[in-house]
Amino acid sequence: MCHMNTNDAAAAPVIRAAAxxxxxxxxxxxxxxxxxxxxxxxxxxxxxxxxxxGCGSGARSEVGAVIGARLLAHAVTAAATEGxxxxxxxxxxxxxxxxxxxxxxxxxAMGDDAVAIVREHFLFTAVCAAFTAEHAIVxxxxxxxxxxxxxxxxxxxxxxxxxxYLGYGLVGAAPALTAFEVRDxxxxxxxxxxxxxxxxxxxxxIDAAGEPIGALTQFIASDRWFANPDLLRRRLAVxxxxxxxxxxxxxxxxxxxxxxxxxxxxxxxxxxx
Numbered sequence: 001m002c003h004m005n006t007n008d009a010a011a012a013p014v015i016r017a018a019a020x021x022x023x024x025x026x027x028x029x030x031x032x033x034x035x036x037x038x039x040x041x042x043x044x045x046x047x048x049x050x051x052x053x054g055c056g057s058g059a060r061s062e063v064g065a066v067i068g069a070r071l072l073a074h075a076v077t078a079a080a081t082e083g084x085x086x087x088x089x090x091x092x093x094x095x096x097x098x099x100x101x102x103x104x105x106x107x108x109a110m111g112d113d114a115v116a117i118v119r120e121h122f123l124f125t126a127v128c129a130a131f132t133a134e135h136a137i138v139x140x141x142x143x144x145x146x147x148x149x150x151x152x153x154x155x156x157x158x159x160x161x162x163x164x165y166l167g168y169g170l171v172g173a174a175p176a177l178t179a180f181e182v183r184d185x186x187x188x189x190x191x192x193x194x195x196x197x198x199x200x201x202x203x204x205x206i207d208a209a210g211e212p213i214g215a216l217t218q219f220i221a222s223d224r225w226f227a228n229p230d231l232l233r234r235r236l237a238v239x240x241x242x243x244x245x246x247x248x249x250x251x252x253x254x255x256x257x258x259x260x261x262x263x264x265x266x267x268x269x270x271x272x273x
Contacts, residue, residue, distance in 0.1 A: 013185060015047035015131050016226040018219070019267035020233030022240045024197055025258035035062040036195045036265035037124075039069035045080035046132040048073050049267035053144065053195035055123035055165060056262075064122035064167060067106075071099045076130055087135045087182045092128075096141065096177075100169035107170055115171050122167035127155070127179075129191035129269050136188035136271075140179035141166050145199070147192040148183065150217050155179055156196060190220040190270045197264030208243035208257025219268050232266060240264075 023034040035054035041047070052069040054061025075095045076086070084091045103122060110117045125142025138146045142163035143156030155178055156163055164175030194216065201216040219225055225232045242258035 013131055013133065014272040015042065016270045016272060017042065017047060017049060017268065018225040018229065018232045019049060019265070020236050021263065021265035022233070022236035022260065024260050024262040024264065025240065025242065026261050027263055033062050034263045035065055036197065036263040037062065037065040037069045038265045038267045039073035040267065041073035041077045043077045043081055046077060046086070046130055047269055048076040049129045049191070049193060049269050050126060051144065051193050051195050051265040051267050052124045052126050053142070053263070053265070058123050059120045061121060061123055065124040067103070068099065068124050068126060068166060071102055072126055072128060075099050076128060080132055086130055086132055086137055089177065089180050092139045092177060092180065096166060096169070096174055099166065100174055104170060118167045118170045122170060123165040124167065125163050125195070126166055127193040127195070129193045129267065131185055131191065131269055131271060134185055136183045136185045136191055138179060138181040138191060138193065139177055141175055141177060143196045145194040145196065145216065146179070147217065147220065148181065149189050150220060152216060154199065185271065188271065190268060192216070192220050192266065192268045194266040195264055197260050197262035198266060200260035200262070200264065205259040207239050207259065208241045213239045213259055219266060220270070225268060226270060236264060236266070
């Protein structure tokens, strides 16, 4: 996570931010780390949230997800500070190219087989949300979920479960944007973004205690997520806790809970009136 706070909020609306991530059920059972990451960045020019989902088949794709989230968050705030028009798609394509250019020397320094290095470490999707003084913006490369004031939209799925990854630009043509939404900032209260693991927030999903986990929109329905910077992560941890019990009738041990099969990262930006 990266925070860049200033005391002068005259240029952009006052934004409160919250974020968290949790390892998915399938990854936990395999002993793999969470391959999703998030980053937050705030300057007087605007506030940005990013979530990245590392490719599941990449041996160390959590590396690219963490680095990519940080680089994207910083690149967006840098573009806003430089006066680039974030309401224009061309600006986000330039941000994409800026991050690819920043990753390229790292890939080159890791060995001679760039394709293998990118495949193992730097394939990740990205969903970004930004508030400036004038606009509320969502941009995505690959799959994921976003919500503008509770209007939830899922991105994907893609053919053969292969979404475009920003890292493709390191070994070939950079991917196009899969989503780009711009609204007047004064008409938007909350932006929520999430990786595709958030698809697990469905009707009927229950946790290990047998309680409904609720809808994804719970994270924009209350101010409490912004009172404690770790509260959203804690909630995800509780939701995806797994328990075991003995089914005496069947003579077997059964697992309960952990409704989020895939790693999940969520970030929320709320505009203060």
